Amino acid sequence: MKRIVILGAGESGAGAAVLAQKEGFDVFVSDMSLIKDKYKKLMDDHNIEWEEGHHTEEKILNADEIIKSPGIPKEAPIIQKLIKQGTHIISEIEFAGRYTKSKMVCITGSNGKTTTTSLIYHIFKEAGYDVGLAGNIGKSLALQVAEEPHEYYIIELSSFQLDNMYNFHANIAILLNITPDHLDRYDNKFENYADAKMRIIQNQTQEDSFIYWNDDPVIKKELEKFEIKSIACPFSEIKEKGAIGYIEDGMYKLEYPVPFNMEQEELSLTGKHNIYNSLAAGLATNIAGIKKEIIKKSLGNFPGVEHRLEKVCDVAGVHYVNDSKATNVDACWYALESMKTPTILIIGGKDKGNDYSQIFDLVKKKCKGIVYLGADNKKLHDNFDNLGIPTRDTHSMADCVKACYEMAKPGDTVLLSPCCASFDLFKNMEDRGEQFKSLVRSL
Structure with a gap:
């Protein structure tokens, strides 16, 4: 019996354990942190052996294969030992892909x-397709494959997940953009991070489709390195050579595989960045054969995503927006670009090697104040103090919201768009966003 050891017992790890046991493996799960009760129960219900708070090396190093949580860096001591002895390390998505067609x-x-x-998931559901949501959001793909299989899966993939995927095959692959992020995990080399993103097209065939943003200079450069076997489906903000999805004269247009158009104003998502998201989603669902009337209706009634430019409420004439998912500088750029009123920007957290210079012009144009929110705000001071904009230094969400309330005037917008990871002061970006919303609503 082959032995599989799973490192990390969150959503992906616990789900992988259930699938591995179903497929007849000798399974062991180890997590250096404490495991949430719901995942302990899931593993206990399936009689899966697990440990928390430490790694027992003799139970790990004898594995035939390792399934690693995407959150564990390759520099972790146990990972380095496994790499040194040549143990194959894969992601939960790679493992789950072996057991589904x-x-x-x-x-x-x-x-x-x-x-x-x-x-995309919303459109598939509206069309009545048998579809599951997986990857960074939704339930573990492995658990769904084991216990509630679907005909289609819509999967959000991080670069960390792609790093440990080798044979997995995307029928429709979507690459939205490549901008600096997580450089601390890629030896501070942007090209390493970019190469990781391109792994989404590995194993694609001429029967598959590759949807990508045609205007992204990094993607263009990366494409020169690869032989694209799948059908290229580029999209662009405007109609240009090669683009099969674009905006023209206020119309949202798709050329492939079935011509489709609708008024841009009918799209539920607003802002330049959401044009790209809507074009990519429209192409994917059009390629999947979903009827045009369903795509049009769904693009118009999609409610949006929590923690992504989420409208919280108005307090004393001030509009509060939660964009806690903006964990890199480029995401903050798009958020600022969409602001229509004087803005108090909340920025800070665990820096990932950020270059803030790309948002200086927008900050000077859009912001009347900046509130730093982090355990250590020195880099923020070094970058933003000299822009001539009032700043406040805070180290908790309560102090941050209080500072924003004092700085903002009726007609202003307070925007939480931190540019950084949340792990210095919060459990995760959701915790950061929830604390913000709760404190704002109690003002």
Whole structure:
């Protein structure tokens, strides 16, 4: 009996454990952190052995194969030992893909992944398709394959997941953009991160489709390195050579595989970045054969994604917006670009090697104040203090919201768009967004 050890017992790890046991493996799960009760129960219900708070090396190093949580860096001591002895390490998505013949629609990119993935899933559901949501959002793909299989899966993929995928096959692959992010996990080399994103097209055939943003200079450069076997489906903000999805004269247009158009104003998502997300989603669902009237209706009634430019409420004439999912500089750029009123920007957290210079012009144009929110705000001070904009220094969400309330005037917008990861002060970006919303609503 082959032995599979799973490192990390979150959504992906616990789900992989259930599938591995179903497929007849000797399974062991180990997590250096404490495991949530719901995942303990899931594993206990399936009689799967697990441990938390430490790694027992003799139970790990004898594995035939390792399924690694995407959150564990390759520099972790146990991973280094496994690499040194030549143990094969894969992701949960790679493992789950071995046991299903379902159609896979896979989405990656530095920004817009969650919105685009959620929109595609929304359209599939509206069309009545048998579809599951997986990857960075939704339930574990492995658990769904084991216990509630679907005909289609819509999967949001991070670069970390792609790093440990080798034979997995995306029927429709979507690459939204590539901008600097997570460079601390890629030896601070942007090209390493970009190469990881391109792994989404590996194993594609001429029967598959590759949807990508035609205007992204990094994608263009990366495409020169690869032989694209699948059908290229580029989209662009405007009609240009090669683009089969674009905006023209206020109309949203798709040329492939079935001509489709609708008024841009009818799209439920607004802002330049959401044009790209809507074009990618429209192409994917058009390729999947969903009827035009369903695509049009769904693009018009999609409610949006929590923590992504989420309208919280108005307090004393001030509009509060939660964009906690903006964990890199480029995401913050898009958020600022969409602001129509004087803005108080909340920025800060665990820096990932950020270059803030790309938002200086927008900050000077859009912002009347900046509130720093982090355990260590020195880099923020070094970058933004000299822009001539009032700043406040805070180290908790309560102090942050209080500072924003004091700085903002009626007609202003307070925008939480941090540019950074949340792990210095919060459990995760959801916790950061929830604390923000709760404190704002109690003002």
